[in-house]
Amino acid sequence: MHVFNWHVFFEELPGGGEEYWQLIVSGVGWTLAVSACAWVIALFVGSLIGTIRTTNSPWLVRLGNAWVELFRNIPLLVQMFLWYFVIPEFIPPLKSWIVHADPTDAQFVCAVLCLGLFTSARIAEQVRAGIQSLPRGQRLAGMALGLTQPQVYRYVLLPMGFRIVIPPLTSETMNLIKNSSVALTIGLAELTFRARELGEYTFNFFEAFTAATVIYLVISMTANRLMAVIERRTAVPGYIAGGAK
């Protein structure tokens, strides 16, 4: 029967100097860094794409739809490979940067771009649904007041639309954190990568995977609480009920 060895985290790596828990901590750092950077891209691009899909310009709507379909219908793993192996071949400056850069930097940039744009398509879908769920009268009232289309969005539709979108954004944030583990396929040493590495070095797979599981649970619970606070802070009194408990 397997004997648990929870002390494994405080043993030294074969090379010496570092202990295994430091490996896990550096993995957590990369997971958080990739998720945070990708989240910023996803929120920015996703809001933009989601918004243009609700405008009355057919070409902008088509562009937005094409964007969402493109990123939703290719597996994340394949997109990761495309960003790391294929796209740089078509952009010579990017290629020459990747060849000369630290491999970790290249993996990080590719993972962030991949996860950011992948998530942007999902956020765009939520933002579009949020804006379209607003009563038509809001847009019409804005226009009757003489606002231009950008002003209608800036002052009337987006402030309400974003508040409606916060709960689905919370689950997209958690998905993003989970999806960041796919970056291990291009060699980025994030949390899951490090957990497997620890298992392979020491054969304490059970302990390593348990640690990773607990850390993922803690990270997603924290993200969940954080979003709940934002939801409560931004709630419009009398319009959207309560906020998350």
Added chain:
Amino acid sequence: MHLDFGVVARSLPYLWKGFEYTVQLTAIAGLGGLFFGTLLALGRLSSLRWLAFVASAYVNLMRSIPLVLVIFWFFFLMPQVFQAMTGAERPVQIGAERTAIITFIMFEAAYFCEIMRAGIQSIPKGQVHSAYALGLTYGQAMRKVILPQAFRNMIPVLLTQTIILFQDTSLVYVISATDFVGAASKIAQRDGRLIEMYLFVAAVYFVLCYTLSFMVKRLQKKIAVIR
């Protein structure tokens, strides 16, 4: 740069085998996940508190950790579990392909559970009461009254989840199973043709998933009219 898509044509038989495995994995995991997911949903909605607790704990755990980590967990645990079950002397290796099938059934069960739970809860309470009033047992009420309606209401969501599953199965790459992506990447690395192979794989997935989700959308409209 010189692109040579001949490599795709030359390796089509091998790629097709990988693709067959992907479809097989999706189908088995989809059906198995639906079956166990429905059981889990009944468990979560059960009036037995311990059963509801165990079912929700399982579902919430599965849904909060990355699929890649779930795959690693099962890949590591499965041989040990089989060893304990069969009393063998060493951990029983069943291979990446079979491990992947069990993993995806167990993983998808958690996601299908939430869909079926929503489906069951969308059925008006009166249906349950009238089933009991007619003298049906719990099993009969579920099998003959509630679940058929819940399935029907949830068909578009179930199909959408299956399309997501179809994409997610590509992650068996991390345990070196030879699915469609696995086959393509093995050829790509052997022949040094990463660009052509990955573009081809992306195009195939895109065309299939786009077509399927388009069909689901049309089905959704049709069902919505009938209801």
